[in-house]
Structures are given as C-alpha cells and as structure tokens.
Amino acid sequence: MNIPAVTPAKINQYTDKFNCFLDPNVEELWQAAIQRSDILPCIQKDTAFILQLLIQLLQPQSILELGTGVGVSTLIMASVLPEAGHIVTVERSSTFAAEAEQNFKQYGMSERITLYVRDAVELVPELTSQFDLIFQDSGKQTYVPTLDYLVELLNPGGFLLADDTLFPAMELPDRNRNSQRVIDQFNNAVRQHPLLESYILPIGHGLTIARKISEKY
Numbered sequence: 001m002n003i004p005a006v007t008p009a010k011i012n013q014y015t016d017k018f019n020c021f022l023d024p025n026v027e028e029l030w031q032a033a034i035q036r037s038d039i040l041p042c043i044q045k046d047t048a049f050i051l052q053l054l055i056q057l058l059q060p061q062s063i064l065e066l067g068t069g070v071g072v073s074t075l076i077m078a079s080v081l082p083e084a085g086h087i088v089t090v091e092r093s094s095t096f097a098a099e100a101e102q103n104f105k106q107y108g109m110s111e112r113i114t115l116y117v118r119d120a121v122e123l124v125p126e127l128t129s130q131f132d133l134i135f136q137d138s139g140k141q142t143y144v145p146t147l148d149y150l151v152e153l154l155n156p157g158g159f160l161l162a163d164d165t166l167f168p169a170m171e172l173p174d175r176n177r178n179s180q181r182v183i184d185q186f187n188n189a190v191r192q193h194p195l196l197e198s199y200i201l202p203i204g205h206g207l208t209i210a211r212k213i214s215e216k217y
C-alpha cells in the first residue's frame with residue numbers, strides 16, 4: 001500500500017501542476033514505479049523535487065545512497081549531478097538491484113553510478129571514501145545502526161538526508177509500529193548528535209536534512 005504524503009492531497013494536486021521533474025524520462029520512470037506493488041515504494045514526488053533542488057544548490061561531487069530499490073531516486077539524483085559527480089548506491093535485494101542496473105544502463109548513467117548489492121548495515125562500516133551528500137532511504141532498521149558511520153563518512157559541511165522521518169507523527173497501519181519506533185529513535189539520535197545540525201522538512205513522508213558541522217554551538 002502506498003502511504004499518502006503528509007501534505008494534504010488537495011495541495012499536492014495543485015502543486016503537481018507547477019512542480020516538475022527536470023528530466024521527463026526520469027519522470028516517466030518515477031510514474032511507472034510509484035504504481036507498482038511488487039517493489040518497495042520509491043520517494044514521494046515532493047521529496048524528488050527537493051532532492052533535485054538540493055543537489056543543484058549543493059553541487060555534491062560524491063553521493064552515497066542507501067536503498068537503491070530499482071534505481072528511481074538514484075536516477076533522479078544522477079539527472080542533476082555535477083559533471084564529474086559520482087553516486088555509490090546500496091541495495092540488499094539482488095532482484096531490485098538487477099533492475100536498477102538495467103535502468104542505469106538504459107538512461108546512460110552506468111559510468112556515474114556504482115551499485116553494491118549488499119546489506120547496508122554490513123557494508124557501511126567497511127566504506128572508506130568520503131561523501132558530500134548521503135541519502136538514507138533503506139530499511140528503517142538500518143537508520144540507527146548506520147548513523148554514526150554515515151556521519152564519519154561525510155565531508156565537513158556535507159549533508160545527510162533521510163527519508164520517511166515523519167513516520168512517528170503519521171497515522172499508519174499497525175504493521176508500521178516498529179518502523180515508527182525506530183525512526184523516532186533515529187530522529188532523537190540525529191537531534192542529539194554533536195556533529196549534526198538538522199531540520200525535518202514536512203514534505204512526502206518527512207525528509208531530514210542534517211549538515212555535518214565541526215562543533216555544535
């Protein structure tokens with residue numbers, strides 16, 4: 001089941017007429033993916049727009065994404081990546097990863113994207129390169145265990161973005177209780193982290209935008 005966005009449907013219908021994907025091919029991919037029930041949901045439309053905007057503003061050369069799915073959010077980011085920019089993305093499911101690889105090829109982006117078919121909780125502590133931007137959108141159970149490692153992997157001034165962080169404040173079916181609990185733990189850990197300044201943007205399912213600082217004041 002697709003979980004509705006936190007913003008009222010009427011507002012979304014109106015803004016949808018004006019907000020647009022920068023690459024119409026990527027929009028087509030997003031449209032098709034959002035209707036599928038055989039994959040986990042891809043990012044909400046507003047989240048896609050903000051992700052595009054942040055990448056255009058911040059011009060990150062190196063991006064780490066956790067939770068590739070079939071590569072929709074990866075391609076949304078790749079479509080606005082600076083010329084020499086590169087994305088490393090991690091997906092646990094080999095089925096989804098194979099489809100993502102296909103999509104990267106079809107969109108001519110294979111050279112700019114490295115895909116690891118691994119469990120993010122196992123892989124992240126092994127990574128050694130630094131990133132300007134990290135997008136956390138994998139299983140909710142990975143958010144807390146990877147947080148400290150992700151902050152270490154961020155360059156100073158880099159940004160950690162995390163999707164679905166308003167889950168604890170949303171009316172969700174009972175099966176999401178555990179996700180709500182672990183996301184609440186994540187939100188508290190981000191808030192208390194000595195090297196992060198953060199804000200939860202109330203769009204989509206909630207998007208945390210956290211900047212790595214050298215010292216909290």
Ligand SMILES: C[S@@+](CC[C@H](N)C(=O)[O-])C[C@H]1O[C@@H](n2cnc3c(N)ncnc32)[C@H](O)[C@@H]1O
Nearest residue numbers: 040042043067069072073092119120137138139
């Ligand atoms: C919400 S979907 C990602 C959607 C994708 N970011 C998009 O917007 O197109 C979450 C993905 O994380 C993957 N995942 C869940 N737990 C994971 C883990 N521990 N390590 C790596 N990937 C994981 C799932 O298989 C799923 O494809």
